[in-house]
Amino acid sequence: MSDNTIEIAKEIITSGQLRRFELPVSRLSTQTLVSLPVTVVNGVEPGPKLWLSAAIHGDELNGVEIIARILGRVDPKKLRGTIIAVSIVNVFGFIEQSRYLPDRRDLNRSFPGSENGSLASQLANLFMREIVAHSTHGIDLHTAAVHRTNLPQIRANLEDEITYRCAKAFGAPLMIHAKTISGSLRHSATKKGRPVLLYEAGEALRFDPLAIECGVQGILRVMNCLEMYRDELVSNTVESLESRISRWVRASCGGIFHLEVNLGEKVLKRQELGFITNAFGEKRVAVRATVNGIVISYTQNPLVNQGDAIIHLAVV
Structure with missing residues (x-):
């Protein structure tokens, strides 16, 4: 052999x-x-x-x-x-x-x-x-x-x-x-x-x-x-x-999630990433970044419950 x-x-x-x-x-x-x-x-x-x-x-x-x-x-x-x-x-x-x-x-x-x-x-x-x-x-x-x-x-x-x-x-x-x-x-x-x-x-x-x-x-x-x-x-x-820390942004309430960022996009802390409304488009609640970072993942299902992980940010 x-x-x-x-x-x-x-x-x-x-x-x-x-x-x-x-x-x-x-x-x-x-x-x-x-x-x-x-x-x-x-x-x-x-x-x-x-x-x-x-x-x-x-x-x-x-x-x-x-x-x-x-x-x-x-x-x-x-x-x-x-x-x-x-x-x-x-x-x-x-x-x-x-x-x-x-x-x-x-x-x-x-x-x-x-x-x-x-x-x-x-x-x-x-x-x-x-x-x-x-x-x-x-x-x-x-x-x-x-x-x-x-x-x-x-x-x-x-x-x-x-x-x-x-x-x-x-x-x-x-x-x-x-x-x-x-x-x-x-x-x-x-x-x-x-x-x-x-x-x-x-x-x-x-x-x-x-x-x-x-x-x-x-x-x-x-x-x-x-x-x-x-x-x-x-x-x-x-x-x-390169990143050593990542954080999930979670829904503060249940409703319909509207995403406003893309994968790979760099965002700043407190920047609005999207918003949640009720089924009638009312009671808009902003979803904001908790850290400076880059968007590495997000949910594609717009129906969210309070506490759901909806956007993943990596600190770079």
Whole structure:
């Protein structure tokens, strides 16, 4: 076997090869087998092993398309190292167009998982054992939750030198220093010593062309930074704004919310971001920024209740 042969779940991928295979997860009540689809692009030379994952939340689709475009663009014969891509991690949620697994568990709160726990726990354990364990770096792709949209952004531990270097290379409009959340893939992989970038962009159940292109370009830039692959068509690295604090602006009353700002817009403290009225357009209540910052997310559902998080601002 060549120096860059890799074995995952007893599948042997030789150097210069692209292989797609499935890791069995569970059977549905109909006895239909549900598997985790894995694509490995193995370069001709040893190097970093980068995992790409999407649809941990089954309704977050931009990452699925991002990975498809990366796989269609990278030539294994010009690759140094390995790409391990899982474009649909939560296959159950993907089929149902749902964020969650059939038992309503959030897969991204179930890591590192166990062999004998819930379905979410078993799936998380499989991913850690067969994907993370064979990787040296990771990029996990997400969108906003349902009824929200996100500015393309990287969330990562910016205090870690390697992670920070990859985050800067990605070149999203914004990178946020974010602590890991217990039970998340990023938290568990970081504890295993893998630098991880989490990419957030767009909305659930929708393709966002700009968010997809930003993700494709960003991943290719990271691969260039890691000396894995050089794509001559990749645009130059874009300088990212950097944030370490973010704040949600909440509705002070229930009603119909009228948004007056855009994603990526810089705002000043006390600036009016929108307003809330009743169903008849009366009793206008201003929604104001609580900090100087940039708009990184907002609700797309105009019907709000008192206390709802409606606009997310990052301090830059």
